[in-house]
Amino acid sequence: MNTVTISQLTKRYPSHTALSGINVSLEAGETVALLGHNGAGKSTLIKLILGVIQAERGTIEFRDRQGRLCGRNSPLNIGYLPENLSLYERMTGLKVLSFFADLKGVSTDEVQQTLHDCNLHDVQHQLVGSYSKGMKQRLGLAQAILGNPDLLLLDEPTVGLDSHSTEYMYQTLNSLKRIGCTILVCTHELPLIQNHADRYLILGQGNLLAFGDLEALQQATNLPTRIQLPSNAELPNSLPEEFFVDNDQICCDFSMRAELIKFITTQCQVFDFVVSDPNLSQVLSCYLSKSKRIEGR
Ligand SMILES: Nc1ncnc2c1ncn2[C@@H]1O[C@H](COP(=O)(O)OP(=O)(O)O)[C@@H](O)[C@H]1O
Ligand SMILES: [Mg+2]
Structure with missing residues (x-):
C-alpha cells in the first residue's frame, strides 16, 4: 500500500523548473532517502508534499496506514522536521513541545511519552537555550513525531550531530517505521543512510534520476x-x-x-x-556525474 503516490509532478519558479514530471510512490512503513546535489529539487519536493507550495502540473495522493484515501477534509497526518528548525530558546523543552501538542491536538500524556521516546524526559524543565545541538535536534524530532504521523518528512535530521545522537535518532525512526510510519529523509550522510534506508530517490536538476533499493541501483549502474x-x-x-x-x-x-x-x-x-x-556513495556519484535516467525496482 502506498502512503504517497506522486504522478507527473512539475514545479516551475519564474526563472526555473525545480521539478519535471516526477512519478514516485512511497510505500507504508518504508524509509526512503532523498538524494541529490544542492538545487536538485529535494526541498521543493518536500514542500509540495507538505502542501505549502502548489505544483503547476501533476498530483499527489495520500493514504493513511489503514489504507484510507486522504483529502482536504481528512488530511494525512504528516510530521515535518525542517533543516533549520528554530526553537524558542527561552522556553523549557516541555513548554515548546506542549505548544506543538496544542497545535496538533495531542494530549499531555502523549507529550510525556514523546519526551521519553526522544530521551528528553529528564531535561524537560530546562531552557531550550541550555540544550546541546543533539538535544535540540531531538526536540525537533519530538515535535515532528508527536501525534504518531503516518508520514514523516525529515530535512538533514542528523547534520552536526555526534555519532551517539545520530544513532539514537535512527533508533527512534526505526521504531516508528516498525509501526507503519513512512519516512522520507533528505540527507548527504551516505554511509549512515545506507544502513537505514529501504529505497533511494535520486534527483538531478529537477529530474528523477533513480528510484529503487541499493541492489537495483547497483544493477543499473553496473559499477x-x-x-x-x-x-x-x-x-x-x-x-x-x-x-x-x-x-x-x-x-x-x-x-x-x-x-x-x-x-x-x-x-x-x-x-x-x-x-x-559498489556502495551508495559510488552509485550516487555515478548517477550524478552521468545524469543517467534509470529506474530501479
Ligand atoms: N522560492 C523560490 N523561487 C525561485 N527559485 C527557487 C525557489 N525555491 C527554490 N528555487 C530553485 O529551485 C531549485 C531547487 O531548489 P531546492 O528544492 O531548494 O533544492 P535542494 O533542496 O535540492 O537543494 C534551485 O535551483 C532553487 O534555486
Ligand atoms: Mg534543500
Missing part, C-alpha cells in the same frame, strides 16, 4: 564488484576476459558478481574471500 582474496591464494595465470585485477583484487561488473564468485570457489578453490559491492 565493479571487488573481491579480496587471502594473501596466500593463488590466482590462475589467465582470467576470463570479463574479470580483471586491480590493486590485488579481482573485479568484475556488478552484473557478473555471481559468475566471479563461482569462478573463485570452483576454479581457484578459494572460499575465504571478502566481497565489496
